[in-house]
Amino acid sequence: MSEVKKTLVHYQDLIIKIREFFYSRKVTEVKTPSLLFSPTTDVYIDSIEVKVNRDISRPTDLYLHTSPELEMKRLLSKGSGDIFQICQVYRDNEYGSNNSNEFTMLEFYRIDFDMHSLVNEITDLLKVLGKTDAITKISYAQAFSEFGNIDILDADLEDLKKIANSLGLNSDYDWVEDLQTLLFVHLIEPKINQIPICFIYDYPKEQSALAKIEGPIAHRFELYLNGIEVANGYEEIQSADEYRDRFNNELYKREKISKKNSLVDEGFLRDMNAGLPHCSGVAIGIERLFSTISL
Amino acid sequence: MNYSTSQFKNGLKLILDGNPCSIVNNEIVKPGKGQAFNRVKFKDLITGKTLEKTYKSGESLEGADVMELEMQYLYSDGEQWHFMEPESFEQFDLSEESMGNAIDYLVEQDICIVTLWNNNPITVVPPIQVILEVIDTDPGLKGDTAGTGGKPATLNTGVVVQVPLFVGIGDKVKVDTRTNEYSGRA
Incomplete structure (x- = not known):
């Protein structure tokens, strides 16, 4: 067998295992549109714009999805029950050895799962895929206290700036979450790259994204495989009002840093009026995951 | 001249904390929900120390001549x-x-x-390999061959290197300057 064929078959075997894992758990595979009317509101993710129908006098600007999240949540709000999807996603302004303008994402949602149940299901999936290393679970605050001796949940913007300065880093950031991320990238990631499978959970509320907030923390987690971020998951917020607030906050920040902006996705918010069922969901970068599983 | 993070590459010389430094590793990190950073390892060209810094993409540093x-x-x-x-x-x-x-x-x-x-x-x-002269060492033992044991020898620069027992005063030897190891007779 040629090397190319071996790699293709290996990749295919892993995809089959993922599908069988979900089929056996009665999770339905779905396919949602990848051309959307609204770009993402995510502050640090940029949609790729696509201009269509110019030649038939119906010019429209569409956007390639950066993740199938909102479209899958629309299905959930309409009663789809547990769903998963494996699809290509597209992002502008991505570059580097671990980044690309196009990659494959596995995204799934589980009804009535809290964050920790979803983390447990991901560990089951990793085992099925042949990743049998010990699982490390550590909260965001524990990671900072253990690897950086920093009380991250108690540190305000000025405290974080002082810490950044003491490490000889530029502290010219406007938001707490940006300094938290700077310190995470600088101090924590180089430490957890020794850990084969590491879940970081309970992110500070400033980094809640679309996760439920409880006191100073958000029910959000990430999976790191040898220091490389592979998955990002939430126990999901459920009401249209909460989604609107989160989107507006993101758009406000995009405007502050002079990024291209648009309106929030009203179609999505309309569907959320019915409410999202209590669920948790996660996005997993397939290429990054598979690169850690040898033939 | 200033260099932005997008121009960072191994070997680029920049001023850091007032000292000239050379980039030895440049890693782009883009957290899923955060902004992009460059995590950079530098070697301070004066002290020889390694430094690790993280910059947000777009930051720039002064180049070192x-x-x-x-x-x-x-x-x-x-x-x-x-x-x-x-x-x-x-x-x-x-x-x-x-x-x-x-x-x-x-x-x-x-x-x-x-x-x-x-x-x-x-x-x-210094060159990776230099040829130096032995100015002092204990007399060797007969029948010994390179690689089995050794003895210290003082060379004409003053440096002390482990040499095989057969090497004597006045011999010229090759030394690897990266490891301070004897690498043969010259």
């Missing part, structure tokens, strides 16, 4: 070590501190790499 030139080692007066750039015949002086471990290996006429920062010499790297 650093040149590496082949020069000939002329002589030392005990305080300064004198070098000459063979093309221009321009001479440069290095202090003992800047010489680092090159003191242990350079003999007059040797060609080596001198690093200049703003036209001032800051470091010197």
Whole structure:
């Protein structure tokens, strides 16, 4: 067998295992549109714009999805029950050895799962895929206290700036979450790259994204495989009002840093009026995951 | 001249905390929900220390005017070590501190790499392999072959290197300057 064929078959075997894992758990595979009317509101993710129908006098600007999240949540709000999807996603302004303008994402949602149940299901999936290393679970605050001796949940913007300065880093950031991320990238990631499978959970509320907030923390987690971020998951917020607030906050920040902006996705918010069922969901970068599983 | 993170690459020389540094590793990290950063490892060209810094993409740093030139080692007066750039015949002086471990290996006429920062010499790297003369060592034992055991030998620069037992005073030996190891008879 040629090397190319071996790699293709290996990749295919892993995809089959993922599908069988979900089929056996009665999770339905779905396919949602990848051309959307609204770009993402995510502050640090940029949609790729696509201009269509110019030649038939119906010019429209569409956007390639950066993740199938909102479209899958629309299905959930309409009663789809547990769903998963494996699809290509597209992002502008991505570059580097671990980044690309196009990659494959596995995204799934589980009804009535809290964050920790979803983390447990991901560990089951990793085992099925042949990743049998010990699982490390550590909260965001524990990671900072253990690897950086920093009380991250108690540190305000000025405290974080002082810490950044003491490490000889530029502290010219406007938001707490940006300094938290700077310190995470600088101090924590180089430490957890020794850990084969590491879940970081309970992110500070400033980094809640679309996760439920409880006191100073958000029910959000990430999976790191040898220091490389592979998955990002939430126990999901459920009401249209909460989604609107989160989107507006993101758009406000995009405007502050002079990024291209648009309106929030009203179609999505309309569907959320019915409410999202209590669920948790996660996005997993397939290429990054598979690169850690040898033939 | 300033360099932005998008121009960072291995070997680029930049000013960091007032010292000239060279990038030895540049990693782009883009957290899923955060902004992009460059996590960079530098070598301080004066102290030799490694530094790790993280920059947000788009930040820039001042470039360092650093040149590496082949020069000939002329002589030392005990305080300064004198070098000459063979093309221009321009001479440069290095202090003992800047010489680092090159003191242990350079003999007059040797060609080596001198690093200049703003036209001032800051470091010197000796050739990977130098030929030096044994000026002191215990007499060897007959029948010994290279690689089995060894003994210390003082070479003409003053450096002490482990050599095979058969090496005697007056012998010329090859030394690897990266490891300070004997690598054969010259």
